[in-house]
Each structure stands twice: as structure tokens, then as C-alpha cells.
Amino acid sequence: MTAQFLYGGAGLILFVLGLWSFLVHAPLLRKLIALNIMGGGVFHVLIAVAYRGDGVTPDPVPHALVLTGIVVAVSATALALVLGARLQDEQRQG
């Protein structure tokens, strides 16, 4: 199960890289990208857990969870961007 280990481990590292980036960078865009990298790391781990070897049917339940998660992540990002734009506008008007 090297593939599972490799991609699961990559997911873990992605999560932590995202966390680092989220804490270090100030601009909203960078924070959102960092959050999405963190989320992507979680998805990676879930999909690696669902993987059961080549030619074997993977577990569909984590797949469905991740699919749902991606759609929610995109909705949340869209909302965060509008909140950010609104905030910038308020600040500009002082």
C-alpha cells in the first residue's frame, strides 16, 4: 500500500503547509488559498483511506463526503471573498 501511504502523507503535509501559510500571510486571498490547501489535505487523506489497491473498488462513502466537501468549500470561498470586498469598501469610506 505504498500509494496509500504516499498520498496520505502528502495530504498531511499539505494540511500543515496550508496552516503555516494561513498564519503567516496577511492578505485575504492568501488566507483563502491557504484554507483551501488545508481542506485539500484533508480530502487527500480521506481519498487515500478509501483507496484499497489497484483494481479493487475503492470505498464510495469517503468519495461522496469529499465531493460534498468540495462544493461547500467553493461556496464558502465565494462568501468569504464578498465579505472581504465589503470590508475593504467600508474601510475605504472610513
Place this chain on the structure above:
Amino acid sequence: MPDVSLPDPHWADLPLGFALLVLALWLTWTQRDRAAVIGFTGYGLLVAIAWVRLGSMDVALTEAALGGGLMGLLLLTAAARLGEETDQPAPGLPARLSIALLCLGVTLVLAAVVLGLPSPAPNLVAPVASHQAVTELGNPVAAVLIAFRAVDTMLESVVLALAVIVLWSFGADRAWGARPRALHLGPPSPALVFLGRLLPPAGLIVGVHLFWTGADHPGGPFQGGAVLAAMAALLWLARLGEPPRVSDGLTRLGIVVGPLLFLLIGLAGAVIADAFLDYPEALTKPLILLIEAAKTLSVAVALALLVAGPPELPGPMPPRQSGRAAKGVTP
């Protein structure tokens, strides 16, 4: 099909994993915001390829269309709107050291948890496979989404509709009823207009095909809807069409028809079948198709509107004098 022997997929693992990590590392280190946004779009596609390698075609399609494509468009239009926000210099050494320590701790805890998972991991492959025949769906992920975990999927379609409502509510009051204008990014280049004429007919077919084939093969309402939404966004970007007005009744119907139909059929299930979101046996497949068709439409409309933004954006985009006057009118 000619008999072509493909190389062993294991050869892809190391370069793919390496590329993923290097790109993510660059995304977290670079100081240039716009470059990070563009890099993130490419990162989404790379993630999708990695997931194809792990046998999750459905998720990979979703990630490529949504996580890479539409998310990239969202972030790019936001980057254009928010202006060049210069990143402050990185926090001081003590702050960075403590953040690094925190990250290290989180890594160790997560690694312990993930490595502590039983191997092979417990799974629901057998229960899904044994009950899948009831739904008459050949795609196990579709069966989980629409039948076995239908509550999740229904709530998710509600989330999409709510996201659009909240997004609209952030528009300026004076612009209520106007057209969204987040995609008004100056005059489109001839290449974009050409693409806007060339792609949508094919994209329309691909989107509907993804929805239809999702019953038995990778695909489904979310993937199909995302492709359709991308086509609408392309038309609006190329100025070959305008997003509908916020007050447009048909648009609003399009947003809610998916979740509403899902909920109504689910409630009916409590009466004519055994439970909430249960389908009567004779009607299972037709009902599932009906829900998925409505959901594809709603996902497409909602995603396209999320990209199109609120009716009038706060910020420098609208040419008219914004702010003070409207502020006085607002209760």
C-alpha cells in the same frame, strides 16, 4: 481499440506527489499574491490527477471543474477587484518560530492519528455494493449521494442556494434588482470572445452528458452543473451575454428548484415509502432522475451566480459616485 500497453501507474506516484508538494510549498512561500492565485488553479488540476490515480474519478472530476476551474475564476476576479494588496513582510522571527512549532506539533499529532488507523481501514464497500441494486444506479458514489446519504446531499444543495442569497445580500441597497457585475473586467480580448463563441455549445453537451452518465459512470449533478456554470461564466466574461437580474423570478426559481424538489420528494417518502428521503420501490429510478435533473440545473445556476457576484460590488468597480449618498438613504 488497439492493444496498447500502458506503463505501470505506480511510476506516476512519486513525480505526482513530488510536484504536488513542491507547488504547495511554492504557494505558501511566494510573496506575489496574483501569482499564487494562478498557481492555485494549476494546483487544483494536479490534485485532480492524483485522485484519478487513487481511483476516485467522481471526486477528481468535481475537483477539476470546481476546485480548480470555478474557484480559480472566483479568486482571479477577486484579485482584480481587490487590487494589488501587497503582502506585509513576514512576521518576526519569534512569531514565525512559534508558528513553526505549532505546525510541527499539529503534524506529529495528525501523523500519530493517521498512522494509528486500523489497516485495512474499515469500509462500507460491501454494504453499498449489496444495496446498490435497489437504486438501479451503476455508480456507487451516485448511489451513496442520492440514496444512502441523501440527507447530506440535500443539505448541500440547500447550502448552495443559501450561499447565493447571502452573496446577494452583500450588494449595495441602491443596486438591488440590478445585474451582477463581478465579471465586468474591462473590454474582453478577441481571443476570449472567440473562446466564448467556440466552447459553450460543446460545454453544454459535456455538462448534460456528465449529469446523464453519472448514473452508471463517473459524473453527476455537481460535475455537470459545474461545467454548465463555467460556460455561463465564460459567456458573461466575454460579454456575449449578461447575468440575469437579481430580481428575475425565473432565476430565483432555478436556484431553489433542486433543493425544493429534493425536499418535497423526501417528505413524500415519509408517507408513501418507509421514511424521510426513502423512495418507493417502483418509482426509485424515475424519482432519482427527476431529483438529479433539477439538482443539475440548480447547481449550475447557483455556481454561475456565485461567480457573478452580488448586484453591485462594493469597491472601485462601479463608475458612479458610490458611498456617501447611499449611506444616508440606508436606514
